[in-house]
Amino acid sequence: MSDFVGKGIRLEGSRPCEPRPAGTRALHLLLAVVLLLPAALRAETVDVLLAAATDAELQPLIKRLDTPRTETRASWTFWLGRLNGKAVVLTRTEGDPLNAVAATTLAIRRYAPQLVVTYGSARAHDPALQPGDVVVSRSFAAFDGLISDPLPLGGGSTPLTWQRLPHAPMTPGEKEQYTDEFPADPAALARAEKLQPARGKLVPGTLGSAPQINREADRIAWIHKTWHTSSEDAESAHIAGCAMLLRTPVIGLRVIDGTPEESAALALQFLEASK
């Protein structure tokens, strides 16, 4: 856009000073408007979409953007620029599935990224994980689905007997296909597996997400056993499901009980490794 406007100004300035008919000048003005409009409608493509829940996780990356600019659409914001030589867009997921899927859909539609990176902190489901460990997504599981068995009034609630209800992404031809997991991009995973955590170890695993903060040890063990989750956060698998719907490769990077700075540093390290 800026390139086009610049040339437009230069063309205008190169015009001779001799007087021209007023009607012609008006037509040229109209012509300029007409030619600028398609440029205004022009979308920008990027290499990578980086999605994180909070400003604290996004700002360390936003501060490093070359030629930064911001766009908004309804409730969602997009920060565009260049980072480590790549054209990137960052968006804030607000830490819940709805905002995460909405922002991801808009970003994919508007900027057509070649890869989606969801990054941030997570809580461990796998008892072998320790604070500071990094889980990179071999796959994703949205574990918010449940079906309970019928119980009468006074029969209580028995969550450890609930059945899982997988998501069913739509496919062309008006058919849904149930799936327990969403895939991660193999090439991105190979790069992610070489990352060096600031503390702790790196583990390929299943990133689980649901709009839940689970602190009951028995339920965490049940989710881990039922959905094979390594960790839980509130968006990563939902972003992966959205990316799969829109045929965009995705990778997830999560620091167990990590700080925003650790998560941002991990995302930067991944971009460096993707040069």
Next chain:
Amino acid sequence: MKISSHTTLQEGTELTERTLLSGFRFLHVGSLQAATSRARSAQAPTLHVMREEPERDLLRSLRYLLCGCLLVALALSLRAAEAVDVLVQGAENKEVAEILDALKDAKKIEIGPFSFWTGTIGPHKVAVSLTGQALINCTTSTILGIEEFSPKLIVNQGTSGAQAPYLTLHDIIVGRRAIDYGNFTSPPRPAGAGSTPLAWTPVPQRLRIPATGELQSFPDGFAGDAACLAVALRTRNPMGRVFPGVIGSAHEVNLELDRVQWSARTFGMDVEEMESGHIAAIAHAYGIRYIAFRVVSDAPYEGVPFYPMAARATALYTVNFLENLPPLP
């Protein structure tokens, strides 16, 4: 959409085929940039000629004006389809079948894996959308539908499970409110202490308000459009009764009556399903009018199992509603 506990799931099915999005209507950036570039390069000699032959200004200007108009038309045609008055949604084929039968001059548009059919019902230009079930599908398809068709109103309809004992098969709830009831925080409990859903703390859906940039919580969910609610309550359900009520959404099928009762008391829910509350949030974010209709397809208090053909009632009701609804401003 409502799923029965008896629904057969194709568990473990891998979705690895990347055959989707063949019709995804992205803005064709390359084409547009090329077209714009061609127009720019064509402009310079024109200026040169103008200096030497001012008498031909008008003709040449008109020629480039025409080219510019064509570019604009190209850009707009790539950007989005023609705007509609109403985006009408159903999660499953059975939930949109009767609506598609009523659609005049129907034209199908595929956006990624999602199908839309445009046409008219009553006085309204309509896009019928098959959203797919649950949050991931319905959020993605709603955003794409809004961006593509710029609707003035979204109508979400389909099946649901009764959460209150007064409801029975084929009754329809018109959403006074729609709410996401699936978000929660559980209290810390050590291993062996079990899990107690009735002690979980609900977490309301949040949205960032475009005008202020503030993140706002919506503990009561999102109100249905008042004018649409009034028309809906005057609209005939050919198979049952019509009540105003509260529609709850989560990726859950709850058949434990204690938890059903807890949801009704905590959120005021009359029915549960998987989409309305999420789509209400998106409509709110965009400032688009919104109403939801849900037919009771199963009633756990009465032991009525999931009856998918109940979808026919809400689809026929939706057609009646659209015919009753005055043209939208």
